[in-house]
Amino acid sequence: MAQRVQGTEDLYGSYMRAWQHMNDVAREVFGTYGFNMIETPAIEQVATFVHGIGESTDVVRKEMFRVFSGALVESLLAKGSESGLKPKQRLALRPEGTAGVVRAAVQNNFVPQGGAPVKLWYAGPMFRGERPQKGRLRQFHQVGVEWLGASDPAADAECIIMLMTFFERLGFNPESLRLVINSMGDAACRPAYREKVRSFILDHKDQMCDDCLERAELNPLRAFDCKNDHCREVMKDAPLAPNNLCEECASHYAQVKRYLDEAGVRYVEDPTLVRGLDYYTRTVFEVEVEGAGVGAIGGGGRYDGLMELEGGKPTPGLGFAVGFERIALALQAQGKELGGDDPSCVYVACTPDVRPSVFGAALALRKAGVRTETDSQGRSLKSQFKQADKLGARLCVVLGTDEVAAGMATLRDMATHEQVQVPLADLAQAVIERLA
Numbered sequence: 001m002a003q004r005v006q007g008t009e010d011l012y013g014s015y016m017r018a019w020q021h022m023n024d025v026a027r028e029v030f031g032t033y034g035f036n037m038i039e040t041p042a043i044e045q046v047a048t049f050v051h052g053i054g055e056s057t058d059v060v061r062k063e064m065f066r067v068f069s070g071a072l073v074e075s076l077l078a079k080g081s082e083s084g085l086k087p088k089q090r091l092a093l094r095p096e097g098t099a100g101v102v103r104a105a106v107q108n109n110f111v112p113q114g115g116a117p118v119k120l121w122y123a124g125p126m127f128r129g130e131r132p133q134k135g136r137l138r139q140f141h142q143v144g145v146e147w148l149g150a151s152d153p154a155a156d157a158e159c160i161i162m163l164m165t166f167f168e169r170l171g172f173n174p175e176s177l178r179l180v181i182n183s184m185g186d187a188a189c190r191p192a193y194r195e196k197v198r199s200f201i202l203d204h205k206d207q208m209c210d211d212c213l214e215r216a217e218l219n220p221l222r223a224f225d226c227k228n229d230h231c232r233e234v235m236k237d238a239p240l241a242p243n244n245l246c247e248e249c250a251s252h253y254a255q256v257k258r259y260l261d262e263a264g265v266r267y268v269e270d271p272t273l274v275r276g277l278d279y280y281t282r283t284v285f286e287v288e289v290e291g292a293g294v295g296a297i298g299g300g301g302r303y304d305g306l307m308e309l310e311g312g313k314p315t316p317g318l319g320f321a322v323g324f325e326r327i328a329l330a331l332q333a334q335g336k337e338l339g340g341d342d343p344s345c346v347y348v349a350c351t352p353d354v355r356p357s358v359f360g361a362a363l364a365l366r367k368a369g370v371r372t373e374t375d376s377q378g379r380s381l382k383s384q385f386k387q388a389d390k391l392g393a394r395l396c397v398v399l400g401t402d403e404v405a406a407g408m409a410t411l412r413d414m415a416t417h418e419q420v421q422v423p424l425a426d427l428a429q430a431v432i433e434r435l436a
């Protein structure tokens, strides 16, 4: 029997409904803020991610799912090396959504110089090439937004508030949500801060793990995320980003917080929050669910340099992404079901001799927008009722010899077992009235 690839999942039943529900809530909530949906390809040139996410990040160095066309693999194997790869042949399945959306914005000129900002949201699968582990799927699902062209600190606050509203609308207990924010500075002040952290790590290199020593050269701020207890202890005394902001960044951060305060949004400032990707500038944020034990369920921040890294003109931007699988787990931990039950239906049952009449009755109901089921296996009337029960039908339309001859149908309420006769010609109308 064929098996699905390790680290992937089939979405069906209540899990599929949960994913659809998350999309519906996203469309609704993000729509009220003026966001439109975009779908970029799942496959992009490696360069899109290298430029955007950063060469030194774990995502690009270790986790990216690279893909090669069959013919290319054949010819590379024949040559015995990958070195013949042209840049445009280096492809990867997207590890996250932002780089692709920004690439699309640059390529299609969504934000012409001096033009209005563009607000986009997306939903879809993302991929990871490393060996799958528990809770780290090879194909996982994210919903995210990108707001390109906005530099105003009010945009940061609106983005965060939109994210918190989204979580509440998904059913999270608002008290359980922990919003963490920080500012990481910009091109003016971050290089000096980064250098400070680098020398701090090197001054304490005897007490830190090999990974952190490697980070010191590539991406020193990642040392704040090290899981090693010694490193954590040492990093408690490291220089902090909010104390190293230039005047503009400090003022921007203060205004973001003022807007959040005005809106009554609870947040915690964590000066060590750096997020894993290189492209963030100024505001970064993450949301955790207390007691769920799944880590952050979403996060994001500002990335004022990203459009330029992807080959566009300097354009400010910000966004966030949330993880479907983690959110479903975290909601479960709060005793909530994201997917809900199968939608109810109407079942058209019949005695075998009037089977052809079911066809027309079901068509009429479906045309009127009613979710309708019928027997397609030649079952007895009794088994058709059982089937209707199993499908959670609220109403059963029963067609018998005498009824069809008289141009009538019997409507049976599956809960109360109450029955009424209605003219077949008015069937759809009668069913809709009873469902309402």
Ligand SMILES: [Zn+2]
Pocket (backbone or CB within 6 Å): 208, 209, 210, 211, 212, 223, 226, 227, 228, 231
């Ligand atoms: Zn470490």
Ligand SMILES: [Zn+2]
Pocket (backbone or CB within 6 Å): 185, 186, 187, 188, 189, 190, 245, 246, 247, 248, 249, 250
């Ligand atoms: Zn700055």
